Amino acid sequence: MIFILSAIGLMVTFCVLSIYVAKASTADRVFSWDSKKTATPPGEGSGVPYLTMSVPEGKRWLDFTNHTAAPVGAEYDFTMINEGVGQLESWTLDMTFNENLIIDSFWNGTYEVSANTIHFTPDKNADFMKHLEPATFGAVIYSQRDLELTGYTIRGRLPLKITDLPVYYVLIVLILIWVIALSNYIVSYARISRLQKQRDRDLLIISQSIMTFTNFIDAKDPYTKGHSMRVAMYAREIAKRMGLSDEKSQDLYFEALLHDAGKIGIPDAILTKPGKLTDEEYSIIKTHTTIGNEILSNFTAIPEIRDGAHYHHERYDGKGYPSGIKGEDIPLNARIICVADSYDAMSSYRSYRKSYDNEKIISELQNNSGTQFDPKIVPIMITMLEDGFTEKIRTKYGAETDYFSSPVA
Numbered sequence: 545m546i547f548i549l550s551a552i553g554l555m556v557t558f559c560v561l562s563i564y565v566a567k568a569s570t571a572d573r574v575f576s577w578d579s580k581k582t583a584t585p586p587g588e589g590s591g592v593p594y595l596t597m598s599v600p601e602g603k604r605w606l607d608f609t610n611h612t613a614a615p616v617g618a619e620y621d622f623t624m625i626n627e628g629v630g631q632l633e634s635w636t637l638d639m640t641f642n643e644n645l646i647i648d649s650f651w652n653g654t655y656e657v658s659a660n661t662i663h664f665t666p667d668k669n670a671d672f673m674k675h676l677e678p679a680t681f682g683a684v685i686y687s688q689r690d691l692e693l694t695g696y697t698i699r700g701r702l703p704l705k706i707t708d709l710p711v712y713y714v715l716i717v718l719i720l721i722w723v724i725a726l727s728n729y730i731v732s733y734a735r736i737s738r739l740q741k742q743r744d745r746d747l748l749i750i751s752q753s754i755m756t757f758t759n760f761i762d763a764k765d766p767y768t769k770g771h772s773m774r775v776a777m778y779a780r781e782i783a784k785r786m787g788l789s790d791e792k793s794q795d796l797y798f799e800a801l802l803h804d805a806g807k808i809g810i811p812d813a814i815l816t817k818p819g820k821l822t823d824e825e826y827s828i829i830k831t832h833t834t835i836g837n838e839i840l841s842n843f844t845a846i847p848e849i850r851d852g853a854h855y856h857h858e859r860y861d862g863k864g865y866p867s868g869i870k871g872e873d874i875p876l877n878a879r880i881i882c883v884a885d886s887y888d889a890m891s892s893y894r895s896y897r898k899s900y901d902n903e904k905i906i907s908e909l910q911n912n913s914g915t916q917f918d919p920k921i922v923p924i925m926i927t928m929l930e931d932g933f934t935e936k937i938r939t940k941y942g943a944e945t946d947y948f949s950s951p952v953a
């Protein structure tokens with residue numbers, strides 16, 4: 545957006561500049577001097593077109609025979625120098641003198657005399673004057689006394705080229721900066737897009753690898769089919785509602801998917817045993833936490849993934865396993881997975897009991913808040929029950945199936 549706005553700004557500035565140049569080129573410009581207002585006429589360094597007048601040595605004489613009324617004769621040389629910007633074109637000149645005068649002869653233009661003034665028009669091929677290039681013309685003039693120039697007015701056009709204006713070069717520099725910035729932006733955008741594609745692909749590989757492994761876990765224990773996926777969905781939603789970043793919430797999804805990875809190392813006979821487990825069998829089941837920690841030891845792309853598997857059976861009061869750590873010593877992802885995992889267990893069918901209804905689950909969550917569960921996470925889980933989020937997940941990922949009486953092949 546900033547590139548579009550700045551491009552529009554540059555174009556508008558360029559158009560305004562072009563219009564200014566076109567108007568200034570066709571407008572008549574006037575450069576005047578009047579001795580009554582300013583004693584010294586403009587000269588070198590004035591920055592405008594100016595006029596000088598001189599009489600060459602030996603070119604003044606007196607003629608009482610033929611010019612009785614105006615006997616002072618002289619050759620007057622005029623020089624105009626254009627110190628203005630660019631070339632002065634189609635110019636004319638009005639000169640005023642201290643005396644009335646008569647013109648005897650002239651060169652390089654035409655002279656119209658009226659009393660003490662001359663209107664001078666240069667020859668057609670000399671009516672333009674380059675910057676600092678003098679234009680000379682002259683006349684033999686008779687008058688009563690020596691002539692003095694008392695004022696003049698130069699009229700002409702000063703066609704501007706856009707390149708005559710300093711602001712044009714400022715504009716060119718700005719356009720160059722704009723082009724360089726745009727090029728950098730395009731290169732950066734392409735690089736970021738490429739990295740984004742690579743990142744998306746990496747994420748897809750991670751996601752699909754984890755899903756494949758999750759299928760292995762769930763295939764080992766058909767009674768809890770879909771469990772890992774549902775826990776992952778609940779855990780991610782809890783993370784979002786706790787205000788964790790999108791990235792953390794997504795990581796929690798993967799961490800929860802693999803929270804029971806250690807079940808791979810538990811004998812099928814124990815995992816799929818219908819009914820109650822013996823104490824020895826239960827102690828073997830418990831080792832899925834440490835086995836999971838081992839299995840995931842090389843999974844460094846999501847560093848906390850091991851904690852989820854290792855500590856999701858720890859209790860907030862320190863009476864859990866395998867380490868017996870408590871409170872906020874238990875990693876946050878494990879505390880979240882613990883609540884999500886327990887909710888899914890309670891809301892799912894088991895071989896030895898039916899699933900709990902919402903009222904019973906809420907009661908269990910509240911009764912165990914601060915002992916088994918993190919008391920900050922329990923209210924979030926309950927809200928997810930009450931607003932229908934968990935119901936949507938259970939419907940989509942099937943928690944109601946009686947897998948015991950209809951085992952999966």
Ligand SMILES: [Fe+2]
Binds near residue numbers: 804
């Ligand atoms: Fe577990």
